[in-house]
Amino acid sequence: QVRLVQSGAEVKKPGASVKVSCKASGYTFTSHAVHWVRQAPGQRLEWMGWINAANGNTKYSQKFQGRVTITRDTSASTTYMELSSLKSEDTTVYYCARLDGYFFDYWGQGTLVTVSS
Amino acid sequence: SYVLTQPPSVSVAPGQTTRITCAGVNIGRKSVQWYQQKPGQAPLLVVHDDSDRPSGIPERFSGSNSGNTATLTISRVEAGDEADYYCQVWDSYSDPVVFGGGTKLTVL
Numbered sequence: 001q002v003r004l005v006q007s008g009a010e011v012k013k014p015g016a017s018v019k020v021s022c023k024a025s026g027y028t029f030t031s032h033a034v035h036w037v038r039q040a041p042g043q044r045l046e047w048m049g050w051i052n053a054a055n056g057n058t059k060y061s062q063k064f065q066g067r068v069t070i071t072r073d074t075s076a077s078t079t080y081m082e083l084s085s086l087k088s089e090d091t092t093v094y095y096c097a098r099l100d101g102y103f104f105d106y107w108g109q110g111t112l113v114t115v116s117s
Numbered sequence: 118s119y120v121l122t123q124p125p126s127v128s129v130a131p132g133q134t135t136r137i138t139c140a141g142v143n144i145g146r147k148s149v150q151w152y153q154q155k156p157g158q159a160p161l162l163v164v165h166d167d168s169d170r171p172s173g174i175p176e177r178f179s180g181s182n183s184g185n186t187a188t189l190t191i192s193r194v195e196a197g198d199e200a201d202y203y204c205q206v207w208d209s210y211s212d213p214v215v216f217g218g219g220t221k222l223t224v225l
Contacts (some may be wrong), residue, residue, distance in 0.1 A: 062211060104160070104205075
């Protein structure tokens with residue numbers, strides 16, 4: 001069955017970077033784009049960006065442009081989201097999600113990133 | 118950027134029908150998805166492409182989309198339906214993926 005398994009919780013200091021991984025299984029990795037979405041406590045889902053798993057092309061939210069980098073390793077069927085210059089407002093849960101057509105049919109379990117001095 | 122507006126909360130008694138709206142300019146021209154999210158869990162797709170249900174989602178969940186409003190209808194509501202519900206569309210301008218603010222469904 002399709003699964004997206006994310007890396008574990010992280011604690012970072014302001015100004016640092018964090019890299020979250022999302023390992024896919026149960027399908028052909030290069031057949032589906034992977035998106036990253038985050039959600040602060042009690043807040044709406046917030047789209048961050050996506051990667052074409054086949055060719056590595058990316059597109060990022062204007063809000064995170066310049067701070068976020070999404071990459072993939074096809075040999076490991078894994079997508080990575082790196083967010084730099086972390087601020088306290090970046091303390092939130094980060095999700096990866098597989099795109100099928102216009103919708104996200106499978107999601108990772110979420111990774112909590114805490115930014116604190 | 119494109120904006121989707123949902124009511125913050127709705128309440129319904131078990132066994133009744135509830136409708137959650139998602140308003141956006143000419144949203145009827147877009148494909149609308151609905152996600153259910155329970156506390157501490159990742160979102161779960163319940164309706165895609167306005168009115169299609171993924172396998173495993175009960176027929177009690179249905180969707181419609183016209184004009185400036187998309188609607189998620191949940192019939193014969195059960196206690197297990199209590200969750201936050203988010204609508205989502207694709208936009209051709211600015212950020213391509215847009216989520217609504219979410220609606221908290223409370224089952225009385």
